[in-house]
Ligand SMILES: *[C@@H]1O[C@H](CO)[C@@H](O)[C@H](O)[C@H]1NC(C)=O
């Protein structure tokens with residue numbers, strides 16, 4: 001017989017034991033605020049974090065050094081599909097978004113039966129805000145953010161708008177519409193900001209939302225989807241303000257200089273948002289995530305001089321230059337911080353992760369392609385993911401797929417125009433780069449987050465972390481065998497060959513067949529691409545000079 005004392009002791013032990021493992025679970029902490037800051041078409045090699053000495057991005061870098069830097073964060077290859085994957089937790093092949101983007105005059109939106117991230121978070125009591133770019137359809141009001149779980153939207157509905165006058169000129173790909181205005185506060189045209197710089201306007205809106213929020217009452221979700229450094233229009237694509245241009249005067253090429261100034265504005269934005277969270281004393285309970293929707297377009301449509309070098313390819317291609325980027329994430333909740341992680345993360349993983357931290361479990365019954373990576377964030381536990389279906393695009397005719405260190409590519413985009421190692425440049429070093437560590441440690445983000453650091457960080461730590469983000473191509477002179485995915489499938493061992501230089505398809509035919517089998521399985525679950533013909537009634541000239549919910553406008557005209 002056990003004595004009562006032993007039983008009590010056992011119960012006590014058990015509760016201590018459970019307590020240890022329970023102390024950081026979601027139920028115990030207040031639902032954390034979630035802030036996602038997304039860049040648009042930012043080159044993966046254009047942050048000083050990744051070794052670029054040309055453009056100093058101390059705030060973004062500091063976010064990573066104070067938190068976790070995911071060095072293998074995968075997105076989709078273009079804007080719209082990346083946004084759909086982020087907000088649905090699904091691969092674009094499962095939502096019909098696998099080909100191109102929703103065009104300005106295309107009468108469709110992200111399917112309405114998809115439950116999106118703000119809808120989950122709203123269910124958990126969050127106040128939900130999007131500031132900036134939507135790009136998931138606006139032909140009807142029902143497609144727009146405030147009808148889909150967001151309490152507010154200040155920003156633009158399409159894929160781009162110019163940085164001072166907020167018009168978008170759709171005169172590419174054989175289209176020839178007049179410029180139309182695209183900037184809204186919820187469903188109201190918001191034109192008071194004309195003449196002010198878009199990146200600063202969005203930052204001001206975001207920090208105002210933070211200042212106006214009552215953190216004692218509700219948890220807060222902010223999706224700050226910057227338009228920068230995406231080219232705004234095909235005629236005058238890159239736009240910056242003089243103050244930012246001054247900080248990058250060491251760059252000779254005027255386009256690259258303007259791009260760099262746009263990235264400086266982005267970095268400043270990250271600094272201001274984090275400072276606003278600090279001033280509101282919200283940092284203790286906030287998760288802050290930063291990444292770019294895809295790699296930079298170095299050449300071709302909307303090229304912005306951005307570089308993903310040494311990765312192969314660029315935006316809108318099946319290669320790593322389109323898909324692989326950095327994510328920096330920070331929170332006091334993480335038990336480990338200040339490290340560079342090589343874990344495989346996909347953009348679809350954020351929805352289940354954030355739904356989980358919000359205490360929502362209904363996502364578990366949905367067929368998501370993302371995994372909850374909360375224990376990776378808390379404990380640096382390896383995620384369960386070992387594959388990514390980057391895309392199957394039956395219209396362009398390409399497939400890009402990763403499994404267990406191997407990458408398979410068949411077919412490509414733009415007739416192979418983007419299949420090279422683009423964006424090599426000799427960086428014109430910023431004068432500040434010689435005191436890089438000090439610049440980082442004097443940034444707003446560092447100052448705000450360093451009081452929460454898990455250990456004392458010195459300049460040597462900053463240096464070491466920065467070195468760990470470097471991508472080594474392991475060039476082998478003789479083994480150089482590029483491939484032509486228009487002729488036959490290619491296979492790369494990404495761990496040994498992250499720059500996709502040595503095609504091993506002929507050497508590993510069995511592996512190619514295995515991967516093709518798995519791709520066939522994905523094909524069976526694919527829904528058809530949702531692309532539909534353009535509707536010329538979207539023309540801004542028929543809609544008071546606006547890109548707007550033209551189908552609703554037409555219906556009401558018919559009724560009158
Ligand atoms: C708006 O800005 C763009 C540059 O992005 C410029 O090309 C265009 O002429 C401007 N439109 C107006 C109406 O000022």
Ligand SMILES: *[C@@H]1O[C@H](CO)[C@@H](O)[C@H](O)[C@H]1NC(C)=O
Nearest residue numbers: 396397398410411486489516
């Ligand atoms: C590879 O892509 C080409 C071009 O899209 C296509 O015709 C071919 O069937 C694909 N091969 C395989 C094995 O999927």
